[in-house]
Each structure stands twice: as C-alpha cells, then as structure tokens.
Amino acid sequence: MAKVLYITAHPHDDTQSYSMAVAKAFIDTYKEVHPNDEIINVDLYKENIPQLDVDIFSGWGKLRSGQSFEALSAEEKTKVGRLSELSEQFISADKYVFVTPLWNFSFPPVMKAYIDAVAVAGKTFKYTEQGPVGLLTDKKALHIQARGGIYSEGPAAQMEMGHRFLNIIMQFFGVPSFEGLFVEGHNAMPDKAEEIKQNAIARAKDLAHTF
Ligand SMILES: Cc1cc2nc3c(=O)[nH]c(=O)nc-3n(C[C@H](O)[C@H](O)[C@H](O)COP(=O)(O)O)c2cc1C
Numbered sequence: 001m002a003k004v005l006y007i008t009a010h011p012h013d014d015t016q017s018y019s020m021a022v023a024k025a026f027i028d029t030y031k032e033v034h035p036n037d038e039i040i041n042v043d044l045y046k047e048n049i050p051q052l053d054v055d056i057f058s059g060w061g062k063l064r065s066g067q068s069f070e071a072l073s074a075e076e077k078t079k080v081g082r083l084s085e086l087s088e089q090f091i092s093a094d095k096y097v098f099v100t101p102l103w104n105f106s107f108p109p110v111m112k113a114y115i116d117a118v119a120v121a122g123k124t125f126k127y128t129e130q131g132p133v134g135l136l137t138d139k140k141a142l143h144i145q146a147r148g149g150i151y152s153e154g155p156a157a158q159m160e161m162g163h164r165f166l167n168i169i170m171q172f173f174g175v176p177s178f179e180g181l182f183v184e185g186h187n188a189m190p191d192k193a194e195e196i197k198q199n200a201i202a203r204a205k206d207l208a209h210t211f
Pocket of ligand 1: 010016017018019020100101102103104105106146147148149150187
C-alpha cells in the first residue's frame with residue numbers, strides 16, 4: 001500500500017481549471033486501479049503553509065544554538081511547528097502528484113512556499129563533503145500542469161520555469177522518477193481547446209495505471 005500526496009496549487013476546482021480537470025481524471029483512475037493506496041490531498045490554497053519569515057528564522061536560530069522548542073516564542077512555535085508537520089508528512093509519502101497552472105512562466109507562489117517548507121537539510125537532503133545529497137531515493141513524482149501556450153517544444157520551451165524548477169528540486173531531493181503531464185496550447189488555439197483537454201485527460205487515465 002502506497003501513500004500518495006496529491007498536492008494541488010490551484011484556487012479553482014476541475015470545473016474551471018484545465019490542470020485540475022486533468023488531475024481529477026488522473027487521481028480518480030488511480031484510486032480505481034490502486035484501491036488500497038492512501039491518497040492525501042494537500043490543497044495548498046486551503047492549508048496553512050507558512051512563508052519563511054522573521055519568526056521562522058529566529059526560531060530556527062534558537063534551535064540551532066541549542067535552545068529547546070519550549071524556549072521559542074508563541075509565533076515561532078506555531079510557524080516552525082507547522083513547517084515541521086509539512087516536511088514530516090512529505091517524507092512519509094511514497095508518491096507525489098503536483099498539480100499547478102502555469103502563471104507568468106512558473107507555478108503559483110504557494111507552491112514555492114510549500115517547497116521551502118519541505119526542503120529541510122537532514123530530511124529531504126543532507127550536506128556531505130561531496131556536496132548536497134538527496135534523501136528521497138525511494139519515491140516517485142508526477143507534475144500535472146496546464147499552460148495556455150506551447151512549452152514542450154519550440155521557442156517558448158526555455159521560458160517555462162515551473163516544471164523545470166520542480167524537476168531540479170526532485171533531483172535535489174534524490175527522487176529517481178519525475179514525470180510531467182501537460183495540457184497545453186488551449187489558449188493559443190481556442191478552437192482546439194476541448195480536443196487538447198480531452199487528449200490530456202485520456203493520457204492522464206493511462207498514466208494512472210502505471211504511476
Ligand atoms: C495569472 C496568469 C498568468 C498566466 N501566465 C501564462 C504564461 O506565462 N504562459 C502561458 O502560456 N499561459 C499563461 N497563462 C494561461 C494559463 O497557463 C492557462 O489558462 C492554463 O490553462 C491555466 O491553468 P488552469 O486551466 O488549470 O487554470 C496565465 C494565466 C493566468 C491566470
């Protein structure tokens with residue numbers, strides 16, 4: 001039985017969002033094919049994802065200097081404690097499904113806040129004399145992303161920084177398998193939008209059998 005984190009970074013649901021519609025097709029099929037797996041939805045627009053701020057840095061500083069968690073202020077305890085919950089949940093999972101729209105060549109800022117929450121030395125990676133080494137070597141990950149233009153090929157490919165960022169982070173964490181499932185070009189070609197969406201939904205259902 002695998003534990004799957006279904007991490008959605010979208011303010012809308014599948015009725016208004018291409019990425020959420022494709023992701024729903026994926027996760028619904030995944031549940032049918034893997035009925036015993038545990039699926040946990042981490043809805044980044046509803047969860048409390050603290051941004052790294054002055055309380056967190058001061059709290060971390062106190063812990064690093066040997067003070068106990070109890071010595072932290074109330075704000076430091078709340079925020080540092082929540083970050084710890086998020087990173088513990090992340091490392092306890094076997095598979096990650098990230099769902100994002102492409103906004104201004106990247107993902108919504110809450111996804112970056114989440115990555116900042118789970119990128120923790122000693123948990124997701126460690127420092128060695130040879131440099132940083134990823135610790136999540138037994139996981140696999142998928143990124144479902146909708147983008148209005150075409151980025152999988154052609155001149156805009158190098159401008160896409162959401163999937164590329166997640167790819168680098170997954171490599172940094174040592175995750176050996178990271179796939180992308182894209183629904184793209186529907187804004188650039190509105191007459192083909194429904195066909196593009198249905199194609200992506202079909203690919204999502206197929207992928208749910210092998211992921
Ligand atoms: C704030 C915002 C920024 C966007 N930036 C881009 C962009 O940089 N490149 C692009 O091709 N489409 C861009 N789009 C279009 C979206 O990628 C497209 O509508 C996609 O379907 C969004 O995902 P969703 O359908 O899951 O909401 C943008 C849309 C919004 C709302």
